Amino acid sequence: DSLGISFQGDGDWQGSLGFDNITTWPAEDKSFAEPLRIVDFSQGPTPVPRYGKTELTFSVNRPLLNPFSSKEIAIDAEFLPPDNSEPVRVPAFYYQEYRTEALPEDHGVGERYVPVGPGAFKVRFTPRQAGSWRWRLRGAYRSPVSGVSESVAIPERALEVAEGPGRGFVRLSPRDPRCFEFENSEPFFP
Numbered sequence: 001d002s003l004g005i006s007f008q009g010d011g012d013w014q015g016s017l018g019f020d021n022i023t024t025w026p027a028e029d030k031s032f033a034e035p036l037r038i039v040d041f042s043q044g045p046t047p048v049p050r051y052g053k054t055e056l057t058f059s060v061n062r063p064l065l066n067p068f069s070s071k072e073i074a075i076d077a078e079f080l081p082p083d084n085s086e087p088v089r090v091p092a093f094y095y096q097e098y099r100t101e102a103l104p105e106d107h108g109v110g111e112r113y114v115p116v117g118p119g120a121f122k123v124r125f126t127p128r129q130a131g132s133w134r135w136r137l138r139g140a141y142r143s144p145v146s147g148v149s150e151s152v153a154i155p156e157r158a159l160e161v162a163e164g165p166g167r168g169f170v171r172l173s174p175r176d177p178r179c180f181e182f183e184n185s186e187p188f189f190p
Helices: none
Strands: 038-043 054-060 073-080 088-091 093-095 098-102 111-115 120-125 131-142 149-162 170-172 180-182
Touching: 038 149, 054 073, 054 131, 073 120, 073 149, 088 120
Parallel strands: none
Antiparallel strands: 038 054, 054 120, 073 088, 073 131, 093 120, 098 111, 131 149, 170 180
């Protein structure tokens, strides 16, 4: 086995390079015998209060060259309200926990971020009405090696939302567009 790296530029360059956190990729996608799946799934506690946050956390069973690229992986949650009004689509985002570490004195003043554990995808959602919501996940993956596309879905699941003390989101006041207010019409002063 070997690894080759090539750098190209407009002019001559001389200096040193350091490599950290190199990711390798299978030479062929044939090693992916199992279909694309959502794994390590967890859902926050229920019921969720109205205007409270619910969070879905999960991974996929594929190595990702760039988990931030929607051309490689894109997963959306669709939340269906109790009154059967328009569904709310929320895109998943890639999340990595970090800790900070002071840089050694010979690197100057500052700190660096060091990953803690593996990254995962998250969906965060704030329901605006109480009742029995339903939600589902749908996603698409395109291999950066072969270009082969796959899709994945989680069937509908329930999300119970209880009445809560929340005031709602901040918006322009319909009575006076120079002012802000919460959805329950209480004034908001930034």
